[in-house]
Amino acid sequence: MTTSTSAVCPPAQGQASSSTAHTVVPISSVSELSRITEAARGNEITGLSIFNRTLDDISGARVEDLVLQMCADQPIGGTDMVYGTKPTQRLRFWDAESTKAEPARAPLILFVHGGSWKSGTYLDSTGSAKVGHLTGKGYAFATVNYTLIPDVTVEEQVQEVADSLAYLVTNAARLGFDSTRLVLMGHSSGAHVATLLGTDLSYLERAGVNVDSIRGVIALDGSNYNAMAEIMDSPGPVADSTILGLGRDRERLMAMSPTYHARAPNAGAFLLLQAQRQGDIRQAVELSAALDAAGTDAALHVFEGQSFEGHMQMLLRIGDASYPATSVMDNWLAIHVPVL
Template sequence: MNLFRLFSILTALLCTQVASAEKSSPQIIADIVYQKGQASAYAAERCKLDLYLPAVQKDFPTLVWLHGGGLTSGSKDSEKQVALARHFAEEGVAVAMVNYRLSPKATYPAYIEDSSAAFAWVKKNIQEHGGDAGRVFLGGHSAGAYLALMVSLDAHYLEAQGLTPDAICGLIPISGQTLTHYTVRIERGQPKERLMADEASPLFHVCKEAPPMLILYADKDMEMRVEENALLASALRAAGHEKTTTSMIKGRTHSSVAHDMANAGDVGFAEVMGFIQAVKAE
């Protein structure tokens, strides 16, 4: 083997190693304050997001992600949220991992307003970080999915940010509550088990103008969650929404349907990536 050939092979191997390192190491910008002038120290503490940016790409899509936790717990800094964000960024989709205020320190609709403000910040600023402002998606798991649905379906939240729901390229709720959230019911002094679908419910606001939507849930999801998501999809279609896709992920629970998206080869992750690419192509 001549020296030139050897040099070429070594150079190719080095480039492959560099590319692999870049893929596994997204750029992270932590603790961005997404709304100014918070009314309390608690709001100033919680209303922050982390950006996970693909290492070597430009004009990438971005997923604004809202963690679960029943509106009473959860953090963008948890191990599972960080792993999920890294996986998406490694595959070319930026993630804005969002913290929002939690009950009971904050009550309805504060956490929806925070989620809307976080989305608006990303929409207005992601281009400065290399992203495509026309391809900003909104998603979340469980309580985070509830928040994402409320932001996208009740237009007044984004209107308060100077945006309309069509600013959302696509919506990705995973195992979300589509009735009035049980934490909101508790805040009102009502039994957790009392089912409602009023103005604090995504079902109350279904419309044909909603963004394209991928509704995911697990075959072993928590009680009623499969039925709630199926009802949302049915209600959207009945309202004339033509871009609703649903998928029940087999072999998953309420938690693992989202958390396993951090794993290579996960079916749910592939569904989300396919959805993002499909909306991109339109």
């Protein structure tokens, strides 16, 4: 079974803030248990091994368990803010907890949640570990809510995220971060949005945000870097989600593909962190090559965790010091967007 993070979370009222507070669904087989253990370990895979064939099958019970974990693992604290006129246009902001200099020099990381553009919110699809980890290192952090398809197009959704960033930049002095040192981070379809914002500058231009202030883009197991290829690379529910969100028109699919916009100028640097999903690894290699050709720094790392299991573990575990992708992210940030 192949799937995507499009399941809807239960109502948030009374929901626990820890990923341990959920109903445990039985594992269906020893092989599934082995894949769960491997994905949680998440060791980095290097060389041509990143292209090894992987299993896309996962039981419905395990999908349910992972979605419940994601829904329950909501970050705590922070301050809610409204950046637009729609009820969906809100974000949550966390101050940097420690900096080596004045708090106003803290970089800001804006997180864009996934859910195939059609589900999730800024709280139930974020994963709490990354918030405390990054604010503790001296980064301000925000997570953005946006209107879902079909109420808007994906293009309108991307613009909403750009507008949320413009709101934060406008209020940077009040909030206490450096508006010239911004990082976009996203997971799944949120990684698609983040990388598109970092390559197709029209959204930022309409929002009034200078691309030079986007020092980095961190994509967590993204997809649709080449949307036409996604339909071939990931047959089944993932491809169906691409068609639902972006249609079948060739020109539109190209316009919504970060790889086709990767010629300079781009955001300052890109970090692509992928789980073992073969089609999306291929697309990440293609995107990193296009960025490199444009003179934009691009780093690609692949980690254990097959298909949806690895996809969700990366969302939930990055920020945990024992998860290898966390140190890769930390080292990259220290180089490209350090806390001064």
